[in-house]
Amino acid sequence: SLQARYKGEEEIIPHIRQKIESQKISDETVIRFDKKAENTFDSEYDAYKFSKTGTYVSLWTIIGPVSYSINSLPFPEAEVEIPVGINIEESGTFKLSATKLQGLFNYQVYLMDKTTGMTVDLRTTPTIEFMAPKGMISDRFVIKVFNISTGVENPIAPESKFIVYS
Numbered sequence: 394s395l396q397a398r399y400k401g402e403e404e405i406i407p408h409i410r411q412k413i414e415s416q417k418i419s420d421e422t423v424i425r426f427d428k429k430a431e432n433t434f435d436s437e438y439d440a441y442k443f444s445k446t447g448t449y450v451s452l453w454t455i456i457g458p459v460s461y462s463i464n465s466l467p468f469p470e471a472e473v474e475i476p477v478g479i480n481i482e483e484s485g486t487f488k489l490s491a492t493k494l495q496g497l498f499n500y501q502v503y504l505m506d507k508t509t510g511m512t513v514d515l516r517t518t519p520t521i522e523f524m525a526p527k528g529m530i531s532d533r534f535v536i537k538v539f540n541i542s543t544g545v546e547n548p549i550a551p552e553s554k555f556i557v558y559s
Contacts, residue, residue: 407468407496409515409536413452413479414488420452423463424475424536426497430465432456438465442478445529450487451480455531469500469540477504477534484526489534491515499542505535512537 408425422442430438433456440463442453454464455476466473481487494502494515502515506523513521515536525533 405496408493409491409497409502409538410493411452411477411536412488412490412492413450414490415450415481415483415485418449420448420450421492422452422454422461422477424454425463425465426468426538427465428468430467432466434459434461435465439463445478445480446482449482452489453478454536469538472537472539475536475538476531477536478529478531479525479534480529481525481527484524486522486524488520488522490520492519494519497538499540501539501541503537503539505537506533507535508533 406425407427408423410421410423412419412421425438427438434441439461442451442460442462445451445453445460453460453462455461455478456464456466460478464475466475477489479487479489489504491502491504503512504515504521505512506521509523511521
């Protein structure tokens with residue numbers, strides 16, 4: 394490439410990095426946004442979550458029937474909800490954190506806990522603590538991403554007829 398590169402210069406990939414922590418171990422998952430990404434699995438951008446069991450804690454995101462360790466999605470026009478799955482080998486207290494929010498300048502990012510009814514803004518409250526029983530849970534946590542730049546109305550031309558004179 395003939396383009397000049399400078400030390401320390403890197404492409405900013407818009408993403409949310411999540412981490413679940415127990416007293417013993419942690420696991421991570423990534424949701425990234427790309428205009429070329431799709432809502433279905435694409436090996437160019439996504440990675441499956443192969444093993445949800447066998448470790449003390451496990452974390453992934455879900456779109457349809459697919460579990461992802463890296464989930465690439467198109468930027469939402471208005472909003473998107475991304476279910477988060479966890480597997481816990483022993484009941485207890487855990488931390489769920491957004492360890493990195495990068496390149497999502499025009500978006501609000503929330504974590505919703507359907508069990509407690511709590512919703513937090515991950516920019517101001519990146520970590521929550523929660524109690525959970527042993528087992529696989531795929532319907533408790535949801536990441537909600539809202540596009541805050543879509544507040545402008547979309548003008549629609551009236552369907553009236555017009556005549557062009559030449």
